[in-house]
Amino acid sequence: MNVPLIVFFALALIAVLGAISLILQKHPIHSALSLIVVMVALAGLYLLMGAEFVAAVQIIVYGGAIMVLFVFVIMLLNAGAEERTSFSSLARFAGLPLAIALMGCLAAAVAGSSDRVQVTAQAGAVAPTKALSAQLFQEFVYPFELTSFLILVAIIGAMVLAQRERKESHL
Amino acid sequence: MIDSLTQFLNEHWDVIISLVKIALLVFIVLTVNAYLTWFERKVVAHMQSRWGPHRVGPHGLLQPLADGAKFLLKEDPTPAGVDKFTYYLAPLMALALALTSIAIIPFGPDPVVVFGHKIYLGIVDLNIGLLALFAITALSVYGVALAGWSSNSKYPLLGGLRSSAQMVSYELALTMSVVGVLLMAGSFSLRDIVNVQALHADRGIFAWNIFPQILGFLCFFIAAVAETNRVPFDLPEAESELVAGFHTEYSSFKFAMFFIAEYTSMITVSALCAIMFFGGWLSPFPTTWTVTHYLPSLILIPFGLWVIWDGIRYETIFGRIILPGVGTVITLIGAVLIALPVVNEFIQGPFWLLSKIFVFLFVYVWMRGTLPRFRYDQLMSFGWKLLLPVSLANVVITATIIMLRGH
Numbered sequence A: 001m002n003v004p005l006i007v008f009f010a011l012a013l014i015a016v017l018g019a020i021s022l023i024l025q026k027h028p029i030h031s032a033l034s035l036i037v038v039m040v041a042l043a044g045l046y047l048l049m050g051a052e053f054v055a056a057v058q059i060i061v062y063g064g065a066i067m068v069l070f071v072f073v074i075m076l077l078n079a080g081a082e083e084r085t086s087f088s089s090l091a092r093f094a095g096l097p098l099a100i101a102l103m104g105c106l107a108a109a110v111a112g113s114s115d116r117v118q119v120t121a122q123a124g125a126v127a128p129t130k131a132l133s134a135q136l137f138q139e140f141v142y143p144f145e146l147t148s149f150l151i152l153v154a155i156i157g158a159m160v161l162a163q164r165e166r167k168e169s170h171l
Numbered sequence B: 001m002i003d004s005l006t007q008f009l010n011e012h013w014d015v016i017i018s019l020v021k022i023a024l025l026v027f028i029v030l031t032v033n034a035y036l037t038w039f040e041r042k043v044v045a046h047m048q049s050r051w052g053p054h055r056v057g058p059h060g061l062l063q064p065l066a067d068g069a070k071f072l073l074k075e076d077p078t079p080a081g082v083d084k085f086t087y088y089l090a091p092l093m094a095l096a097l098a099l100t101s102i103a104i105i106p107f108g109p110d111p112v113v114v115f116g117h118k119i120y121l122g123i124v125d126l127n128i129g130l131l132a133l134f135a136i137t138a139l140s141v142y143g144v145a146l147a148g149w150s151s152n153s154k155y156p157l158l159g160g161l162r163s164s165a166q167m168v169s170y171e172l173a174l175t176m177s178v179v180g181v182l183l184m185a186g187s188f189s190l191r192d193i194v195n196v197q198a199l200h201a202d203r204g205i206f207a208w209n210i211f212p213q214i215l216g217f218l219c220f221f222i223a224a225v226a227e228t229n230r231v232p233f234d235l236p237e238a239e240s241e242l243v244a245g246f247h248t249e250y251s252s253f254k255f256a257m258f259f260i261a262e263y264t265s266m267i268t269v270s271a272l273c274a275i276m277f278f279g280g281w282l283s284p285f286p287t288t289w290t291v292t293h294y295l296p297s298l299i300l301i302p303f304g305l306w307v308i309w310d311g312i313r314y315e316t317i318f319g320r321i322i323l324p325g326v327g328t329v330i331t332l333i334g335a336v337l338i339a340l341p342v343v344n345e346f347i348q349g350p351f352w353l354l355s356k357i358f359v360f361l362f363v364y365v366w367m368r369g370t371l372p373r374f375r376y377d378q379l380m381s382f383g384w385k386l387l388l389p390v391s392l393a394n395v396v397i398t399a400t401i402i403m404l405r406g407h
Helices: A003-024 A028-048 A052-077 A089-112 A129-139 A141-170 B002-009 B013-047 B063-073 B084-102 B130-150 B153-175 B177-184 B191-208 B215-228 B252-277 B292-310 B318-340 B339-369 B375-407
Strands: B112-114 B117-119
Touching: A003 A028, A028 A052, A028 B084, A028 B130, A028 B153, A052 A129, A052 B153, A052 B215, A089 B013, A129 A141, A129 B153, A141 B339, B002 B013, B013 B063, B013 B084, B013 B117, B013 B252, B063 B339, B084 B130, B084 B252, B117 B375, B130 B191, B130 B252, B153 B177, B153 B215, B153 B375, B177 B191, B177 B215, B177 B375, B215 B375, B252 B339, B292 B339, B318 B339
Parallel strands: none
Antiparallel strands: B112 B117
């Protein structure tokens, strides 16, 4: 049994268990913690595939910054444990079949792809950060800049909305 | 029997060495942490015209042992209404992440050769070393935030909230401030960052990154102090407002874990400052000055002699025995270094790195003894309106100069 495959399945199991726990936990903080576990497990999977830069950024951005904001908001609002209502009938009758259908589609797509799916890095396939940044800033520079611009617009939009609310409350 | 043992050792050499190194590093770091508390109390006390700890052992040197015993033996009550899982997880997370981050620091240039195997100082040598460190820092905020939330108490909750807001604000400046160094080195590996500074080792101190990256260093150090929740950025535990902030409801060894985590991250930040901006294990003197290689002995021997001289006049009998003994050991180490040039050459790197780390730890303590705490709005406007723009400007300036020089 080769070690990378064992590590892959261990990380995959952790990620899936984290995701299930995210849904089943009653308290928002516990759900947020489960989501952090999922993020870190995903970073481990990236690392296993040799994408070390992406793995580190995954933890810094998703595991760190974004989830800290989640936790901060939950703490600030002092949200208590959620109350379970009886499931809506739509979720009961349509949810499970749709979920199974989605899983089936994904499984078929993965199984039917002509390339064999690689879960671990092939020898010499480790993507150095240099190559990644060269791709990002040379070949894909326009989509990259466009995305940055989009994010900037979103930031300014959020600021404008927050400011408008404040002005109205002063009136 | 012997054959199978040697075969086993040869096959699993890497794993065994890593485990030994980890155990050794954890032991050293915990000991250094304990004596760092003694050092801090002594220095702050002398700054305020007090004696500091001096009852337990000569010059209070056994105070850390007494503190440790107290932490272990104290009652450890769990307050009512806490979120048990998170309450126990928070100190564990804080300590584990702090200790993990120190594993990435390389402590010297040359490997020790044992039975033909090279052993590098430092546990792992990642080629994304700096990024990995930032990833660990990004996660370490949860220790403080969750401790504050899970305690089910007002003051810790406020401390936890402050901490998460502060960490998010200063992490940006922290990350941007090192981009200049990364641009100059062209690598995330801490070893490469030092090696680039070693290219002009004949210039000694003037080859270090601190001169071109003075802005980056100031931003990095300020942001790093804020990330480690130390004075003047210790708002999460501001004792005059929040009792003890996020760790109010923790006692005994769970409190000690937060304490150890804080001191360990102080060591990590000091090591990072030394490696990225102050040449790491490089000597401040040009490489041609071989005389400076005797500097460790020149410091150790007089210091050892002073400890002996101070010890024989000490008030208590215990001190009159212990202090001269310690002084003799220090003097002997200095003498051995002169007698064995090979050992002396080898310890040059670690000697300079540890000296620089020590200087930064002193700066930490110095700031604690000198500066008042920031007000919350000052903290936020300082981080967002000054630190972040300055570190961004540093990136632009560095990139422009590198481009103009045509590297």
